[in-house]
Amino acid sequence: MSAKASPMAAAAPNERRDQSVANPAVAHASMANAIRALAMDAVELAKSGHPGMPMGMADVATVVFTRFLKFDPADPAWPDRDRFVLSAGHGSMLIYALLYLTGYEAMTIDQIKRFRQLGSNTAGHPEYGHTPGVETTTGPLGQGLANSVGMAIAEKHLAATFGDEIVNHKTYVIASDGDLMEGISQEAIALAGHLKLNKLIVLFDDNGISIDGALSLADSVDQVKRFEAAGWNACRIDGHDPAAINAALEKAQASDKPALIACKTKIGFGAPTKQGSEKSHGSPLGADEITGARKALGWTSAPFEVPADILKSWRTAGARSRSLHAEWIKRLAALDSTKRNEFERRMNGNVPKQALADAALAVKAKLAAQPKDIATRTACEFALESLIPAVPEMVGGSADLTGSNNTRIKGMKAISANDFSGRFIHYGVREHGMAAAMNGMALHGGIIPYSGTFLVFSDYCRPAIRLAALIGKRVIHVMTHDSIGLGEDGPTHQPVEQLAALRAIPNLLVFRPCDAVETVECWQLALEASDRPSILALTRQNLPQLRNRLDEGNICAQGAYEIAGPDGHSDVSIFATGSEVAIAVDGAKLLAGRGVAARVVSVPCFELFMKQTDEYRRAIVGDARVKIGIEAAVRQGWDAIIGSNGIFIGMNSFGASAPYKELYKKFGITAETVAGAALAKLGKT
Numbered sequence: 001m002s003a004k005a006s007p008m009a010a011a012a013p014n015e016r017r018d019q020s021v022a023n024p025a026v027a028h029a030s031m032a033n034a035i036r037a038l039a040m041d042a043v044e045l046a047k048s049g050h051p052g053m054p055m056g057m058a059d060v061a062t063v064v065f066t067r068f069l070k071f072d073p074a075d076p077a078w079p080d081r082d083r084f085v086l087s088a089g090h091g092s093m094l095i096y097a098l099l100y101l102t103g104y105e106a107m108t109i110d111q112i113k114r115f116r117q118l119g120s121n122t123a124g125h126p127e128y129g130h131t132p133g134v135e136t137t138t139g140p141l142g143q144g145l146a147n148s149v150g151m152a153i154a155e156k157h158l159a160a161t162f163g164d165e166i167v168n169h170k171t172y173v174i175a176s177d178g179d180l181m182e183g184i185s186q187e188a189i190a191l192a193g194h195l196k197l198n199k200l201i202v203l204f205d206d207n208g209i210s211i212d213g214a215l216s217l218a219d220s221v222d223q224v225k226r227f228e229a230a231g232w233n234a235c236r237i238d239g240h241d242p243a244a245i246n247a248a249l250e251k252a253q254a255s256d257k258p259a260l261i262a263c264k265t266k267i268g269f270g271a272p273t274k275q276g277s278e279k280s281h282g283s284p285l286g287a288d289e290i291t292g293a294r295k296a297l298g299w300t301s302a303p304f305e306v307p308a309d310i311l312k313s314w315r316t317a318g319a320r321s322r323s324l325h326a327e328w329i330k331r332l333a334a335l336d337s338t339k340r341n342e343f344e345r346r347m348n349g350n351v352p353k354q355a356l357a358d359a360a361l362a363v364k365a366k367l368a369a370q371p372k373d374i375a376t377r378t379a380c381e382f383a384l385e386s387l388i389p390a391v392p393e394m395v396g397g398s399a400d401l402t403g404s405n406n407t408r409i410k411g412m413k414a415i416s417a418n419d420f421s422g423r424f425i426h427y428g429v430r431e432h433g434m435a436a437a438m439n440g441m442a443l444h445g446g447i448i449p450y451s452g453t454f455l456v457f458s459d460y461c462r463p464a465i466r467l468a469a470l471i472g473k474r475v476i477h478v479m480t481h482d483s484i485g486l487g488e489d490g491p492t493h494q495p496v497e498q499l500a501a502l503r504a505i506p507n508l509l510v511f512r513p514c515d516a517v518e519t520v521e522c523w524q525l526a527l528e529a530s531d532r533p534s535i536l537a538l539t540r541q542n543l544p545q546l547r548n549r550l551d552e553g554n555i556c557a558q559g560a561y562e563i564a565g566p567d568g569h570s571d572v573s574i575f576a577t578g579s580e581v582a583i584a585v586d587g588a589k590l591l592a593g594r595g596v597a598a599r600v601v602s603v604p605c606f607e608l609f610m611k612q613t614d615e616y617r618r619a620i621v622g623d624a625r626v627k628i629g630i631e632a633a634v635r636q637g638w639d640a641i642i643g644s645n646g647i648f649i650g651m652n653s654f655g656a657s658a659p660y661k662e663l664y665k666k667f668g669i670t671a672e673t674v675a676g677a678a679l680a681k682l683g684k685t
């Protein structure tokens, strides 16, 4: 057996194709077989991994990387490179082999030999920031595909902003059956089709196999029809025929819609008994099978050895875009310096700190001059009116709750298929797709994406939020209607466990501001947090403004601080977040009436508080005899502040449907409960 080893069809005039492989005598099949050999040998040595997918998609990947992809291994961060996303991240050896073969310095043969070992850059699944050349972390199926939609949106928005002489690239994706079975893929492809993201090209590994066996066990979707229905151009090809792959990619270059190329392939191509079977999906092939595959493929080299002429051809392919890169650098240098500096600032992720600080302070000055008793979601819009002009890389959106989330300020133009210069995205009712697309935008660079939905629907985007935290990217989720305080919509819409669940995600900042002033401070912190995502949990209901004096510094940066209290010692410390801080303040007043000194600590961000010095934390937690935590949510996580002996006033059930003030009474989240509990503990009832 051998691949259809026909050399590539004669090159048509095309800037990408005129510098094709160095040595035409090195056939496509040999180059593809280098990927196959590295994949099966690395998996074998590691005694773990997925050889089938890289072996099956080696032909497709070879054509993409030697003929189409614009990239420069010498500068993996070149802003105008094409993005390549391996959504089927279990096939990680495909990308690792490609990075080695095309000459990324960090991807040595030694690293390939250390596949899946601690400290290597060839981890089990591709990890962004870990391996130069890997554009996004993949593994959870569907996420990479949805990231790529965000990358393609980012490209169009930045091209509209800076001009296509500086921003003009494509996004290529390899996606598997598993990617396309995941629900998130529907959200992603529908959004891509709607926005006519014609520079997005998805190569579907149409191998008809998943872990359980034949795809027919669980799926009978016609993917070509499905993509066409979502507004894509879609076709089917033989994924082992380089001429067909080439022709389909050529056609996709000029597509007016996003393009799907369903590539019929054999998983584990070349393995004598495991090809075409789930047996090659996710375990080492075994010595005999590898010997057989070497024979079938005509690959005579020892493990981890790539013949010099084949490696040379790959390295030449890796250098294909060097001149395009050099021309791009010249074009960038020729830009007006203000524009160039702005482009570089945005791509480097450097938020305009001074402009941001000035804008935040201006909002706080207005609030000090004229306090506002408003919902924090309304305060968010008030803050955004100043922040959005100050931070031009912010691109907002909402999953069809724009009017409720208050994430779109007046005059903010929406992005559309015909005009990507806007700064607001109507994501549709697609929370998961939205969150993953935002990750893609942040990964692309040049944009700080923020979203809007209800806090309870954080569950619908949690996998993408988790990945944003894992990869350390700045995406900001505005999540309103953050408790039973939303009232009549009832328990389906009232988050109870979501704050605790979000706080459990490492590297995520969960902000729950208590008033308009804290809202703007939390926004500033989220925008400054360049290497982590943030959630802003905001209320539907109005809240009193508790901070009326102008603080020049950002008090919320400490995560928790005393917002009210007597001079001197307190018998009671009351800790609260968001809407419950006002209740805590009222509770403290009731206690004062009974001669009990109580202080109130606002805790807008647990994570930032836990990062403070021991000394600061000890001072804020204090040594009052009674510690009370109040949050209209579950207790989980609160013991870190109030201790296991502390009193927690919150929720231990789902909510109910009623006007919100009645709900607070029904669930006992009131100033009276606070005062009563404190007095009982002090033995003063």
Ligand SMILES: Cc1ncc(C[n+]2csc(CCOP(=O)(O)OP(=O)(O)O)c2C)c(N)n1
Residues within 6 Å of the ligand: 052, 053, 088, 090, 091, 139, 140, 141, 142, 176, 177, 178, 179, 182, 205, 207, 209, 210, 211, 267, 281
């Ligand atoms: C969200 C998610 N669910 C489950 C898995 C585990 N998993 C890895 S690959 C795979 C399916 C394999 O089928 P396919 O996507 O067609 O890949 P192929 O076998 O063709 O390589 C599954 C279920 C995962 N990685 N992500």
